[in-house]
Every structure is written in C-alpha cells, then in structure tokens.
Amino acid sequence: MRSKMTMLFPLLLLTFLSTVRLETESDNEIIPQLTETGSQERGQANASDQQHNCVTDVNSVLREMSALLGALKVEVRHLREDNEAQAAKVRELELQKTELDKLKEQYQAQAAKVRELELQKTELDKLKEQYQAQSQELISIKAKTNTTENQVETLKREREVKQVAFSASLLAAGSGTVGPFNTHTPLVFRRVVSNIGNAYNPHTGFFIAPVRGAYHFEFYIGASGHAAHPTGAVLIKNGEHIFIAYEHQNSHFGSSANGATLLLEVGDVVFLRQWVNSRIFDNENHHSTFSGHLLFTM
Structure with missing residues (x-):
C-alpha cells in the first residue's frame, strides 16, 4: 500500500503541473487577442505576473500535497497496523483451526472407540445372558443330579434294609451250660453265622430294627x-x-423252641432273656440258637 501511494504522488504532481502549464498557455493565447492594441512592455509585464502567480499556486499545491502525503502516511501506518493485527488474528484462527482439527480427529477416534466399546458391551451382555442361562441350566442339572443321587441312596438304603437276616448260636466255642441265675438275664449269642444288614449285635445280644416292617424270629434252647x-x-x-420256650426234665438231653412274626418300628429292640433259675446247654453242635429276618417293609 505504501509503495502504491509513493508512486501515485509524482503522478498527481505531474498532472497538476501539466494543468497549470495548459492554463498558462491558454491565457497567453487569449491575452494577445484581447489586447491587440496594448503595448509590448505591458504584455511582457502581464506574462511575468501570471508566472509569479503560477509559482505561488504550485507552492500552495505542494503544501497541500505534503499535508495529504502526511495524512496518507498516517493512514498507511494505521492500515499496516490493522493488517498486522488481522494477520495475527488469522494466524491465531489458523492455530485454532489446527487445534480444532486435532480435537475433531480425537473426537472421531473416541467416537470410533465408543462404538467399539458399545459392540464389546453388546457382546459382553450376550455372553452374560449365555452365562446366566448356562448357570441356571447347571443349577437345574445339579439339582437333578442331587435328586438322582438321593434317589440312588434311598434305593440303596432300601435295598440294604430289605436285606436283613441273622443267625447265631449261644457259645462261641466248646461245650458248656449258661446259668442258673436268680433273675431274668439277657442271653448273648456269640457265634454269628450270618448277620446281613448288621442289625444283630453279638456283644449285647440285641437285634435293632433298621426299618419298619414285618420280621420273623426263631429260637431254640438245649437242656x-x-x-x-x-x-x-x-x-x-x-x-x-x-x-417263651421252656423245658424241664430230670435227666438226659432235651430241647425247646418257639418263634414269632413281629411288626417292628425303626429302632425297636428284640432279644432273648434267660428264665430265672434255669440252665441252657450248648456245645459244638450248636443246639441253642437265635435267628431272625425281615419279611417285608411296611
């Protein structure tokens, strides 16, 4: 802008001087026509006065042009300052645009990541639903397994308790007589031949019912x-x-027997009790025995 103003000023000055010269020449052509009767000295004096006036006008124009040039310089300085401010603002805007572009890229990257996370969350929700379904199915299977195991255990116990039978003789070995005692005394049959279900105790002589049902018992005593x-x-x-099984004779060997079918509850106790003041004989032939077995459950 400043260079343009510098070039414009000489052009304006030349234009003004050309205009002044043209006016002077025009005046020089008109004056002789109007003053054809004037003297030669008067024409020269008028020309000198006009030239003086023209120089005065040029100086005035130069002053005006100088003032105008100063004003233009001030205006150029203001324009330059405005231009620099605008350039700084443009640079700032460019920096802001660059930063905005970076933020836009970051936003796009984050948006893509958010979409990816949403897809992963959707997949995770599906896996969670599958896991919950499988957990429920596993719980159901486990419950069925427990039920089956309980049923198996129940059937096993039923099978076991349905197999109840025992048989034992009085003496574990040798020959001898038990009693007499001055009171009723429990008999313990120590030689166990069979004890299916382990319901008979050879240490106490007690049979304890493991299940509710009908049982049959038989017992024999030697005399x-x-x-x-x-x-x-x-x-x-x-x-x-x-x-009761009872026998009394003065000599020689004898025996007595009896039996019964009983309805027993779980935990009922069955045993043989020796009669007061009596004697029971047994030897290697096992004349005195106690037997029992489960007929059926109820």
Whole structure:
C-alpha cells in the first residue's frame, strides 16, 4: 500500500503541473487577442505576473500535497497496523483451526472407540445372558443330579434294609451250660453265622430294627436235664414278654423252641432273656440258637 501511494504522488504532481502549464498557455493565447492594441512592455509585464502567480499556486499545491502525503502516511501506518493485527488474528484462527482439527480427529477416534466399546458391551451382555442361562441350566442339572443321587441312596438304603437276616448260636466255642441265675438275664449269642444288614449285635445280644416292617424270629434252647433247674428263654420286644420256650426234665438231653412274626418300628429292640433259675446247654453242635429276618417293609 505504501509503495502504491509513493508512486501515485509524482503522478498527481505531474498532472497538476501539466494543468497549470495548459492554463498558462491558454491565457497567453487569449491575452494577445484581447489586447491587440496594448503595448509590448505591458504584455511582457502581464506574462511575468501570471508566472509569479503560477509559482505561488504550485507552492500552495505542494503544501497541500505534503499535508495529504502526511495524512496518507498516517493512514498507511494505521492500515499496516490493522493488517498486522488481522494477520495475527488469522494466524491465531489458523492455530485454532489446527487445534480444532486435532480435537475433531480425537473426537472421531473416541467416537470410533465408543462404538467399539458399545459392540464389546453388546457382546459382553450376550455372553452374560449365555452365562446366566448356562448357570441356571447347571443349577437345574445339579439339582437333578442331587435328586438322582438321593434317589440312588434311598434305593440303596432300601435295598440294604430289605436285606436283613441273622443267625447265631449261644457259645462261641466248646461245650458248656449258661446259668442258673436268680433273675431274668439277657442271653448273648456269640457265634454269628450270618448277620446281613448288621442289625444283630453279638456283644449285647440285641437285634435293632433298621426299618419298619414285618420280621420273623426263631429260637431254640438245649437242656442237659436237671431235677432242680429247668431250661427256658423268653422272646422280648422292647421289654415286652412275647413268647417263651421252656423245658424241664430230670435227666438226659432235651430241647425247646418257639418263634414269632413281629411288626417292628425303626429302632425297636428284640432279644432273648434267660428264665430265672434255669440252665441252657450248648456245645459244638450248636443246639441253642437265635435267628431272625425281615419279611417285608411296611
């Protein structure tokens, strides 16, 4: 802008001088026509005065042009300052645009990441639903397995308790007589031949019912013969006198037997009790025995 103003000023000055010269020449042509009768000295004096006036006008124009040039310089300086301010603002805007572009790229990258995370969340939700479904199915399978196991255990126990039977003789070995005692005494049959279900205890002589049902019991007692001591044993259920086997002879060998079918509850106790003041004989032939078995559950 400044260079343009510098070039414009000489052009304006030349234009003004050309205009002044043209006016002077025009005046010089007109004056002789109007003053054809004037003297030569008067024409020269008028020309000198006009030239003086023209120089005065040029100086005035130069002053005006100088003032105008100063004003233009001020204006150029202001324009330059405005231009620099605008350039700075443009640079700032460019920096802001660059930063905005970076933020836009970051936003796009984050948006893409958000979409990816949303897809992963959707997939995770599906996996979670599948896991929950599988967990429910596993719980159901486990419950069915537990039920099956319980059923198997129940069937196993039922099978086991349905297989209840025992048989035992009085003496574990040798030959001998048990009694007499001055009171009723429980008999313990120590030589166990079979004890399926382990319901009979060879240490106490007690049979304990493992399941509710009908049981059949048989017992035999051997007698060696004695005038003062008979041979006798009573079948006892929970302290109740059920049946008795009794024999009394003065000499020689004898025996007695009895049996009963009983309805027992779980935990009922059945055993044989030796009759007071009686003797029971047994030897290697096992004459005195106690047997029982489960007929059926109820």
